[in-house]
Amino acid sequence: MTSPTPQDLDALIDIVGEKGLMQADHGDGSGGDDLVPYETCVRYGAGKAAFVVRPANSQETSRVLAYCYGRGITLVPQSGNSGLVGASTPDSSGMQGVLSFDRLLETQGADASSHKQIIFDEENRSVTVGAGVRLSDLNAFLEPKGYVFPIDLGADPRIGGMIATNTGGARFLRYGDVRQNTLGVKVVLADETGTELDFMSGLRKDNTGIDWKHLFIGTTGVLGVVTEAVLNVVRLPQQSTAALLVPRDEAAVLKLLLEMEERCDSNLTAFEGMSAEAIRAAFDHVPSLRNPFPGGDIPDYVLLVELSRTWAKRDSEQSLDELMEVVLAEIWEDEEAPLENAFIGRPEEMWALRHALSEGVKHAGKLVAFDVSFRRGDLMKFRSFMAQELPEKFPNVRICDFGHVGDGGLHFNLSIPQDDPRLNDAAFIPSLREWVVKMVVEQYNGSFSAEHAIGRSNQEFYDSYTPNKVKELAAQIKDVLSPGDLGDVKLG
Amino acid sequence: MTSPTPQDLDALIDIVGEKGLMQADHGDGSGGDDLVPYETCVRYGAGKAAFVVRPANSQETSRVLAYCYGRGITLVPQSGNSGLVGASTPDSSGMQGVLSFDRLLETQGADASSHKQIIFDEENRSVTVGAGVRLSDLNAFLEPKGYVFPIDLGADPRIGGMIATNTGGARFLRYGDVRQNTLGVKVVLADETGTELDFMSGLRKDNTGIDWKHLFIGTTGVLGVVTEAVLNVVRLPQQSTAALLVPRDEAAVLKLLLEMEERCDSNLTAFEGMSAEAIRAAFDHVPSLRNPFPGGDIPDYVLLVELSRTWAKRDSEQSLDELMEVVLAEIWEDEEAPLENAFIGRPEEMWALRHALSEGVKHAGKLVAFDVSFRRGDLMKFRSFMAQELPEKFPNVRICDFGHVGDGGLHFNLSIPQDDPRLNDAAFIPSLREWVVKMVVEQYNGSFSAEHAIGRSNQEFYDSYTPNKVKELAAQIKDVLSPGDLGDVKLG
Known part of the structure; x- marks a missing residue:
């Protein structure tokens, strides 16, 4: 250096x-x-x-x-x-x-002479954007046209970073991650000439050799800098409904997911889990949130499910609210119904609660956050395991998790009282982090980075859990593409 | 060698x-x-x-x-x-x-000692399979469980080849290609030790470095041999309906696609185009096919659209047939409706016709086939261009194309009478192929291989249309992963 x-x-x-x-x-x-x-x-x-x-x-x-x-x-x-x-x-x-990427806002127009900020190709259902465009600006551009880039997040990143981390979000279940919605990229390599590679055809089907974009998606920019992209966009939903479901027990959560998938097909656009501790932290931190639970009693675990559709309700057909009611009634009919309780309400209110969790847990104490993922069936099992084991290993640490049950992603948040004397011990949090990740990866075959990719804070886990041969190959590929230093992440 | x-x-x-x-x-x-x-x-x-x-x-x-x-x-x-x-x-x-891959039928079970042919994880909605398992066998296994691997093809390939070519098929619009439905692979490299790489976690969200599977998907096995895979599966549809739509003119095709996408959302599971020549060839070759057009008059261009859903129709709700009728009526209301005619009928009959096109055109004369793709809006423009230009450049060559309008893929088939004396000239077909591909790539920014990947028959186009720098990088990546020879395709 x-x-x-x-x-x-x-x-x-x-x-x-x-x-x-x-x-x-x-x-x-x-x-x-x-x-x-x-x-x-x-x-x-x-x-x-x-x-x-x-x-x-x-x-x-x-x-x-x-x-x-x-x-x-x-x-x-x-x-x-x-x-x-x-x-x-x-x-x-x-x-x-x-x-x-502040100023990487433009993209080369089809005629190569005009530079524009966002180029919309409605027939292809795609946009061409500079990597510095913010998600909110892209969606503000698309909304009046009836479209949306369907990655739903609390934060407001720029497109380049979304590609570098392969962001997922709360509607992954229906729309997939950034990778699935990236049709093309323009990349600059860190080499002698600053090689520009143009994979911007925007085709949906194209199998003519290596599909290069996938090397640059989710690798934190270390293999090259994405400067422009062609993104898939979808029709903006015109109807939506949401419900809060209280599962009868832990095993019921996955049963409910499978039931909802079968009975609602792709109308099911979110299936999110929220722990009582996370909900409580949100209510504490955002007093304007309405408590939707009778008597204010927060259940141990709550699922936010959303149905949505791209067309406006026709007179001749059932509304999505009615569909939700019918589906929940069908599920309830079963003697061993996985459902204990359900509340259909205003989607905005439910999403306000969901999106407040992240801020809430930040203020509930010293936050130690994990962005992990599992095969879908293992997510709730990991939670149970942790509820049992964590207090023995690390007493007085609260679990206030939430996450994307529909795709196996879990924001496993731990909260430690700010006045806990253990926080004076510099080794305490690292040992806690190390143990949790070890359980995720070794006991539950999960990932230590579901949708945040790799950075300084989880490099140690990459180093520990990536097989040596894979690291060796990654270092060679880095050397082929961008021998120069782009950030501090080391793949090798 | x-x-x-x-x-x-x-x-x-x-x-x-x-x-x-x-x-x-x-x-x-x-x-x-x-x-x-x-x-x-x-x-x-x-x-x-x-x-x-x-x-x-x-x-x-x-x-x-x-x-x-x-x-x-x-x-x-x-x-x-x-x-x-x-x-x-x-x-x-x-x-x-x-x-x-004939005998690559087994996969290592979770307990590492049992080998099984297909391992189904319902909660994760995934299967683990050996690369030699046939698509039809996988679906025969899944169907009684209510699931399907949603890549819809005329052929019956084995899974390894589907991954090597990144097969698309007729329901790409709704379910994506093999890439989008591959959660993990096990790969063997052609190197000194025959390195085995295990990326079989089956996670849906995992961003911990390079997502290696994408290098092996769609690259014809040249970078490594996929021996096992974890695949996404979906609920088998319980309802479906189909219609044949006759667009008012060529520009109307894309308008219809956008209208259907908005009005049917993801109930729209196919939007396929069929030329009159291809339909005629199918009727000629498969006499048992019923001609659904009044008086037997085949329109110039016909769209097969399908709606489907994973749940069985409930008494309280509209059937998909009714939805199709309502949607078509809505489209028709417009003074400038893009629709000239529509026939709602038995989906099996319509799909029988669609799937007979491929066999039909094979028998209509000497077939010169192209598997090309475009931005969706360019597909019909390319057809018009060809209808005009081809007869001038290459008289007496019939266009009998069909394809996947919903994703920009086009099976652009040309048919030459078997007794055409030009067939005796060894240079004739190569010059025809070269000109068509040149138009696809240079005039319409399309792909010369949409869903068949690269082989001996299109290597020349890879060589011509891949930038030198990209070929150089590909050769280096090949050398990093599998320095040994796997097939004849040359990426460098």
């Missing part, structure tokens, strides 16, 4: 212009830009940037990567900086540059 | 046993096995095999690949041998061995 010199910064300004480069001071002691927002990420510690370079398009990105490769300067790609694994910020050396 | 010696054949027998090796003669002049079915493929010329080796599991495959790598023997992976691009058979040298 090389520390950038004033000459390096001048060379970068030659590529991206004055407004494309931010420095802590301007190299002449004349003050400088505020780099803190680029040095700090949501969950993990702050680093120190040598500079922030903000190319406006693929060509500039290419020249920046080639230059930094030649000089041995490490660049850390940073998209919306809303990631949760510490992949998007520089380390504390002050030697790394941040490659910000 | 090395020609296998009698000692090599003995060494292979040591690995796979007598019944695992087939030879033209047994090395002692005592006659031998019938290798012709392994030397001949559906559409392209016959080769000559030095031997056919049929390992029973991944471990044997690993030992075979390591041995052949060490001896420089080329193996051609062959799954169901139903591919259409000449990738699964040996060349005419008589030096290549066929690696047959």
Whole structure:
């Protein structure tokens, strides 16, 4: 790793212009830009940037990567900086540059001369976007046209970061993850020439060799920087209904999932699990939330199920509310019904609760968060195991989990009282994290990163749980594609 | 490339046993096995095999690949041998061995000691299968359980070949391709040790580095041999309805697609296009097919649309037939309705016609077939262009295409009278093929292989239309993963 010199910064300004480069001071002691927002990420510690370079398009990105490769300067790609694994910020050396996607907002039009922010191809049901476009901006563009990019998240990332982490979200069950909705990418490699690779045909069926985009999706930018993408979009639902279901017991959760899948088909667009502790934390933190449970008594575990459709209800047909009622009645008829209770209500209220869980648990104590996944049938078994084992291994640690039961994803959150003296022991949280991940991976064949990908905070688990041969191959592939440093994640 | 010696054949027998090796003669002049079915493929010329080796599991495959790598023997992976691009058979040298999937029928059970043919995990909605299992056998296993592997094809391939070609099929619009339905693979590399890589966790969300399976899906086995897989399965539809729609004109086809997508959401499970020439060829070849058109007059272009659902119709709700009627009536209300005519009928009859097209066109003359794809909006434009240009460039060549309008895939079939003297000119068909592909790729930004992947028959197009830098990277990745020869396809 090389520390950038004033000459390096001048060379970068030659590529991206004055407004494309931010420095802590301007190299002449004349003050400088505020780099803190680029040095700090949501969950993990702050680093120190040598500079922030903000190319406006693929060509500039290419020249920046080639230059930094030649000089041995490490660049850390940073998209919306809303990631949760510490992949998007520089380390504390002050030697790394941040490659910000702030200005990567445009994409090359079909006629190659016009650059536009978002190109919509309704017949293909796709959009072409720059990697710096925010999810909310993309959806604000699509909504009046009756479409949506169907990755449903609490956060508001930029598209490049969503691709780098292969974000999933709450409607994965119906629409899949970012990978499934990415039709093409333009990538810049960290090599001698800053190779630009254009896989932007936007075709849905194309099997003419390696499908390159998959190497860059979910690999945190370490194999190359995605600067543009073609994304699948879907019709915006015109009807939706939601219910809160209380399963009779733990085993009932999966029975309910299978019943709902059979009886509602793809009208079922979410099947989310929420623990009582997480719900309580949300109510504590967001007093405006309405408590939908009779007498305010929060059940141990609650499922949020959603049905939706892209057409407006016709007079001749059942509404989705009616469908939900019919389906729940059918399930209830069974003597051994997996259902204890059900509440049909306003979807917005239920989703407000669901989306408040994340903020809630952050304020319930010292949060130790895991983004894990299982085969669907193992998720509830892991929860039971933890409910039993955790108090013995780590007493006085509350489980306030929630997650995506429909796809096996679990946000397994642990909360420790802020005044717990164990928090003064620097080894305590690492040992807790290590044990939980060990149980996830070794006992339940799960993943230690379901939808947040790899960063500094889980590199140790990648190192431990990836077979040596796989790491060796990954290092060789990294070397083939982008021999230069892109962030701190090490695949090898 | 090395020609296998009698000692090599003995060494292979040591690995796979007598019944695992087939030879033209047994090395002692005592006659031998019938290798012709392994030397001949559906559409392209016959080769000559030095031997056919049929390992029973991944471990044997690993030992075979390591041995052949060490001896420089080329193996051609062959799954169901139903591919259409000449990738699964040996060349005419008589030096290549066929690696047959015939006996790759088992998979390692969760307890690692029991081997089973198909392991069903209902809660995860997945199956674990050996690569040699036939699609029809998998679905026969799943059907009584109420599930299906949703790749709908005319042929009956084995799973390994479906993965190697990333098969799409007629219900891609709703269920996606094999890639989208593959949760994991076990792969054997052609290297010194025959490295086995196990990516069989079967998780739906897992972002812990490179998602390796995607390198082996759709790359014709050249990067490694998939021996087992975890596949997504879906509920078997309990209701379905179909209609034949006659679009008002060409532009109306895409309008109809968008209308149907909005008004039927994911109940829309197929949107297939059929040309009059292809339909006529099917009627000519399969006289038992009923002609559903009034007076037998076949329209220029017909769409087969299907709606289906996983639940049985409830008394309280509209049937899918009624939904289809309502939707078509809504579309018809518009003054500029894109619809000229519509026939709702028995889905089996309509699918019988659709599935007979492929056989029909084979018998209509000398067939020159293309499996191409476009952005959805370009498919019909390409057809128009061809209807106009082809007769000028290549007179007396009939277009009898059909395809998957809903995903941009087009089986662009050309038929030449068998007695056409141009067929005596060896350069005629190659020049026709070259021109058509040039138009697809250069004029319409399409793909020259939508769902059949790469083989001998389209290698030349891969070579022409893949950028040099991409070929260079592909060759390096091939070298990292499987330096040994697996088939004749060259990615570099």
